[in-house]
Each structure stands twice: as structure tokens, then as C-alpha cells.
Amino acid sequence: MATTALSSPAASGAAAAPEGAMVGGDRKWALRWAYFFLCLFAAFALMPPLYMLITGLKKSSEISAATNPWWVYHPTLGNFVELLTSRAFQIFFLNSSIVAVLVVAITMAISIPAAFALSRMKFWGSGILATGVFLTYLIPETLLFIPLFKMFATFRDWTGIELINRWYVLLLLYPTLTVPFATWIMIGYFASIPRELDEAALIDGASWTQTLTKIFVPVALPGIIAATIFAFTVAWAQFLYPLAFTTSEDQLVLSVGIATTLIRADVFNWGQIMAGALLGAAPPLIIYAFLMDYYIAGLTAGATKG
Amino acid sequence: MANIAVRDRAAFATTSRPRGSAREFFRQKSTVAFFFTLPLILLIAILVIYPAFYSVYLAMLSKRMDRFVGWSNFTFLFTRETFWMVVKQSCIFAITAVIFKAIIGFIVAHLVHAIPNEGQRKWRGMLLVPWVIPPALSTLAWLWLFDPSYSAFNYVIVALGGDPIPWTGHALWARFSVILVNIWIGAPFFMIMYLAALKSVPAELYEVAAIDGATWLQKLWYITLPMMRNIIAITTLFSLIVTFANFDIVRILTAGGPIDQTHVFATWAFKLGIEGGDIPLGASISLFMVPILTVAAIFILRDINKRGERI
Numbered sequence: 152m153a154t155t156a157l158s159s160p161a162a163s164g165a166a167a168a169p170e171g172a173m174v175g176g177d178r179k180w181a182l183r184w185a186y187f188f189l190c191l192f193a194a195f196a197l198m199p200p201l202y203m204l205i206t207g208l209k210k211s212s213e214i215s216a217a218t219n220p221w222w223v224y225h226p227t228l229g230n231f232v233e234l235l236t237s238r239a240f241q242i243f244f245l246n247s248s249i250v251a252v253l254v255v256a257i258t259m260a261i262s263i264p265a266a267f268a269l270s271r272m273k274f275w276g277s278g279i280l281a282t283g284v285f286l287t288y289l290i291p292e293t294l295l296f297i298p299l300f301k302m303f304a305t306f307r308d309w310t311g312i313e314l315i316n317r318w319y320v321l322l323l324l325y326p327t328l329t330v331p332f333a334t335w336i337m338i339g340y341f342a343s344i345p346r347e348l349d350e351a352a353l354i355d356g357a358s359w360t361q362t363l364t365k366i367f368v369p370v371a372l373p374g375i376i377a378a379t380i381f382a383f384t385v386a387w388a389q390f391l392y393p394l395a396f397t398t399s400e401d402q403l404v405l406s407v408g409i410a411t412t413l414i415r416a417d418v419f420n421w422g423q424i425m426a427g428a429l430l431g432a433a434p435p436l437i438i439y440a441f442l443m444d445y446y447i448a449g450l451t452a453g454a455t456k457g
Numbered sequence: 458m459a460n461i462a463v464r465d466r467a468a469f470a471t472t473s474r475p476r477g478s479a480r481e482f483f484r485q486k487s488t489v490a491f492f493f494t495l496p497l498i499l500l501i502a503i504l505v506i507y508p509a510f511y512s513v514y515l516a517m518l519s520k521r522m523d524r525f526v527g528w529s530n531f532t533f534l535f536t537r538e539t540f541w542m543v544v545k546q547s548c549i550f551a552i553t554a555v556i557f558k559a560i561i562g563f564i565v566a567h568l569v570h571a572i573p574n575e576g577q578r579k580w581r582g583m584l585l586v587p588w589v590i591p592p593a594l595s596t597l598a599w600l601w602l603f604d605p606s607y608s609a610f611n612y613v614i615v616a617l618g619g620d621p622i623p624w625t626g627h628a629l630w631a632r633f634s635v636i637l638v639n640i641w642i643g644a645p646f647f648m649i650m651y652l653a654a655l656k657s658v659p660a661e662l663y664e665v666a667a668i669d670g671a672t673w674l675q676k677l678w679y680i681t682l683p684m685m686r687n688i689i690a691i692t693t694l695f696s697l698i699v700t701f702a703n704f705d706i707v708r709i710l711t712a713g714g715p716i717d718q719t720h721v722f723a724t725w726a727f728k729l730g731i732e733g734g735d736i737p738l739g740a741s742i743s744l745f746m747v748p749i750l751t752v753a754a755i756f757i758l759r760d761i762n763k764r765g766e767r768i
Contacts, residue, residue: 220609268493291702293723298508388591
């Protein structure tokens with residue numbers, strides 16, 4: 152068996168029937184074409200981030216000299232160093248990090264118990280609520296930002312608590328984007344856990360809370376990681392809410408900070424903008440590079456019911 | 458066995474204790490379920506459902522929000538040429554972008570699927586990068602690529618002997634540019650979804666079809682497409698919602714210009730509602746997204762339920 156398997160490639164090369172050889176040749180060419188087009192699409196996909204890097208490595212003098220834009224003649228890390236040591240950029244980065252981490256924590260604290268209850272504890276209205284969660288996920292933020300803006304302004308008039316133009320307003324806003332999806336994919340993950348597991352725990356006298364924390368959370372960890380990555384990415388990338396709700400420079404997050412403060416002047420400081428954009432894109436890209444499978448699992452889970 | 462019976466009896470004994478004990482109340486299934494879902498319900502009710510209805514009310518106020526004016530914000534919008542332009546542009550933007558994202562995603566998914574398994578991870582990883590970068594930041598790179606005087610694309614075009622293109626300066630080209638960037642960001646999502654769907658099609662089906670002498674077109678039409686139908690529908694509808702409600706790309710790339718020609722609902726609502734300070738008008742503009750979103754949502758829900766039943 153092993154010998155035939157070993158000898159077959161040689162045989163197909165030398166003494167196979169002409170038809171078989173032709174099919175093999177066709178396959179080979181089909182594969183070459185596939186690689187060729189994949190290279191084209193990959194070049195299209197990677198060109199903008201690559202161009203960010205190229206421009207980020209340039210001094211403004213080289214940019215304004217209008218030399219070949221696709222090449223760096225005098226590479227320098229000056230833009231990156233300047234940004235990383237600039238107080239404003241540090242604040243953007245810090246704000247973004249705090250917001251993203253806290254939003255992840257809030258999202259998990261809300262979604263995990265809710266998903267557990269919705270997938271395991273059938274109660275009055277649980278089916279409607281699960282569908283409602285999914286529908287909420289389909290409501291875009293562009294529909295809600297104006298009424299929310301007015302709501303928070305009214306809230307200030309009533310209570311004196313200022314929420315607009317404070318970074319922590321984002322902690323209220325982002326969960327509306329992250330919680331529905333996180334809950335939805337976690338319902339799917341929890342539903343795939345065999346019922347015997349939690350029934351056994353309940354018979355042994357565990358409370359519902361213990362069943363959740365001791366059994367469901369460890370078993371559904373891949374799903375929880377996928378949801379965490381999703382929540383972090385959304386919180387990091389969100390642009391409309393911070394643009395509408397925060398304006399002072401010390402309250403801005405990275406996405407808005409780069410797009411508004413660095414482009415403000417007439418003379419575009421493109422080397423620095425691109426360096427900033429690359430630094431801002433780095434955290435999601437790094438997470439993606441290390442946890443790609445979880446990332447993709449979370450992405451594809453959205454359209455599948457568990 | 459006996460052990461369980463004893464435990465059962467013990468459990469029975471505890472539940473039959475007089476009610477009213479707080480400890481017992483907090484162990485009941487319905488109570489626990491209520492407290493587990495309460496934060497979710499509160500969040501959705503206060504920060505999603507309430508504002509959604511509140512925006513209908515807001516849309517019926519005067520500009521200074523001191524008077525109820527009924528439908529006049531809407532009728533005012535109907536008389537404005539810009540409004541109809543925004544309606545048209547939103548539809549062109551969403552439909553064109555979604556069609557191209559779906560086609561490109563479909564082709565690329567097939568290409569990735571065609572190469573040996575070991576290499577797929579690497580390619581998939583590279584091709585998904587546009588989806589991972591925050592859209593606001595990647596659009597900045599595009600803005601710089603489209604720069605009127607330093608465009609890197611125009612550099613190549615001029616070097617090849619062509620005329621420089623006004624990527625964001627001319628209405629038609631600006632519309633093309635925002636769609637192109639949207640396709641760049643969104644096509645990888647389709648690719649990933651379709652690739653997952655392709656992987657779930659049993660290979661035997663293709664083998665049987667090959668024995669029967671089916672051409673690749675027949676295989677595509679009679680096997681691949683029917684098997685992927687549901688995923689294609691859900692992904693397309695989902696993307697239609699997201700694209701129709703898009704804000705980041707248009708806002709950064711053209712800010713609606715030149716002369717409001719590339720505004721979509723979201724950016725125009727932002728411009729009038731937040732920047733222009735006319736909250737009621739902004740609210741009424743964004744409400745025009747609701748009909749299309751509702752139709753898409755109904756179809757998604759139908760497809761998802763169908764999928765759930767089949768499994």
C-alpha cells in the first residue's frame with residue numbers, strides 16, 4: 152500500500168494514460184491561474200496599508216518634493232517617534248485603550264448571563280427576546296446618534312451630569328453595538344453545549360450562577376474569546392459616536408483624534424497622519440494576527456444560528 | 458442511584474420550605490433568569506428602543522425644538538433637491554457596492570478554495586486585512602491615495618501617459634471613489650462567509666457531478682449556488698444594511714462633496730443634525746433609512762429561521 156502510494160507520482164509522470172496527464176496539466180494551470188489572481192487581489196487588499204507604511208516613513212520634505220510616491224528614498228522613523236512622544240497622541244491612545252477594555256468588560260458582564268438565560272432557562276418571552284436581540288444588532292448607529300445626542304443633552308439639563316464631550320459617554324454608547332452581537336453569538340455557543348452537562352450540575356446541587364461560571368464559561372471559552380475580540384474591534388474602530396459626542400482634544404479617541412486634529416491644518420501633514428493611522432490600526436491587526444481563527448469564528452457565527 | 462434519590466429528596470425538602478424566604482426566591486429559575494437578562498433588557502430598552510421612537514418624536518419638532526410641527530420637516534425635505542440627490546446616491550452607493558462586494562467575495566472565495574489546504578490560511582489571512590483595519594483609518598490612506606495634487610494613483614497613470622483623475626474632486630469620480638473604498642473594506646467579509654459556505658458543501662456532490670460529465674458551469678449552477686443560497690442571502694442583506702447606513706467612508710473621503718453630490722443619509726443627517734444644529738431635521742433624514750432597513754431585516758430573520766429549522 153505504502154509502496155504504491157510512493158510510486159504513483161513517478162508513474163503518473165512517466166507512464167500514465169495521455170488523458171490523465173492532460174487533466175493533470177489542466178489542474179496545474181488552473182492552480183497557477185488561481186495563484187495569479189490571488190496575488191492580484193492580495194495586492195489590492197494590502198496596497199493601502201502598505202502605502203500607509205511607505206508614507207509614514209517619509210519626511211514631509213520628501214512628500215512635498217513629489218518624488219515617486221511608491222518608494223521611500225530617505226526612510227525615517229521620525230513620524231512614529233514624534234507621534235508616540237506627543238502628549239495629544241498619547242491621550243488618544245490612552246482614551247481608546249481605556250474605552251475599548253471597559254467596553255469589553257461591560258459587554259461580557261451583560262452578554263454572558265443573558266445568553267445563558269436565553270439559551271438554557273426557557274421563560275416567558277425568551278424566544279421573543281432572543282429575536283429582539285438579533286434585530287437590535289441590525290439597527291445601525293447612524294439611526295440612533297441624533298436622538299441619543301438629544302437624550303444626553305436633556306439628561307444633563309435634568310440632573311446636571313454632563314455626558315456630552317466626556318470620553319466615558321462612549322461606555323454607554325458602544326455597548327449598544329457590541330452587546331447584541333456578543334449575546335447572539337454566545338447563545339449559539341451555549342446552545343451547542345450538551346444539556347447533560349448542566350443538568351448534571353444542577354442535580355448535584357449547583358445553583359444557576361455556579362452552573363454558569365463553573366461549567367458554561369470554561370466550556371464556551373472559544374465563543375467568549377471570539378465575542379471579546381469582536382467587542383474590542385468594534386470599540387476600537389467606532390468613528391461616528393466619538394465624532395458626534397466628543398470634541399475637546401483631551402476627550403478624543405484614536406480614530407477621531409487622527410482624522411480631526413492631524414488634518415486640521417491646510418498643509419496636510421501626511422507622513423504623520425499615515426504613521427498615526429498605522430499605529431491606530433496596529434492593536435486590531437496584532438490581535439487578528441495572533442487570534443485569527445477566533446476572529447473568523449466570530450465573524451461567521453453572526454449569520455448562523457447555533 | 459440511591460445517592461441521587463436521597464439528594465432529590467433533600468432538594469424536595471428545601472423547595473417545600475415556606476415561601477417568602479429571600480434565599481429561596483433568589484434560587485428560583487424565573488428569578489435568576491430575570492436578573493440574568495435584566496441588564497440586557499435595560500440596555501436595549503433605554504439606549505436602543507427608546508431613542509428609536511424618540512427620534513420619530515424629534516423629527517416632528519421645529520428647529521428650535523419648542524414647537525410640534527407634525528410632518529412639516531418631512532414635507533420640507535421633499536421639496537429640497539439635495540434630499541432627492543441623497544436618496545438616489547444612498548441607493549446607488551449601497552446597491553452597487555453590495556453587488557460588487559458579493560461578486561468579488563464569491564470569486565476570491567473560490568480562488569482560495571481552489572488552492573491546496575495548507576496554503577489557504579495564509580491567503581485568507583492576507584485577504585481579510587482590509588476588514589480588520591478600522592474603516593476610519595484605512596479611509597485616511599485612501600484619501601491620501603486620492604489626494605488632488607499628490608495622488609499615488611495619478612502618479613502611475615501619468616507615468617503611463619494618461620491624464621490625472623480627479624478622484625474626489627469631480628462628482629462622478631467621487632461617487633466611484635467612495636464605492637471603491639467600500640468594496641475594498643467589505644469584500645473580505647463576503648469572502649470569509651462564502652469560503653465557510655463552500656467548505657460545508659459535501660465533496661461527493663462534485664464527484665458525482667463529475668462522473669455524470671457536468672461542466673464547471675453546471676456544477677456552479679446546480680450544486681454550489683443552491684447549497685450556498687442561504688449564506689449568500691444573509692450576507693448580502695446584512696451587508697446591504699451596513700452599507701446603506703455607512704458613515705465613515707463618505708465622511709472622511711469626501712465629507713459629502715463636491716457640492717453635496719456624494720452625501721448618503723448618515724452623513725447628511727450628521728451635517729444638518731449635529732454640525733448644523735438642526736436636530737429635528739437630522740432625525741427626520743436618518744428616519745428615511747428605516748423602510749429599507751426594515752425590509753432587509755425581515756428577510757434576514759426569515760432566512761435565519763429557515764436555517765435554524767433545517768439544522
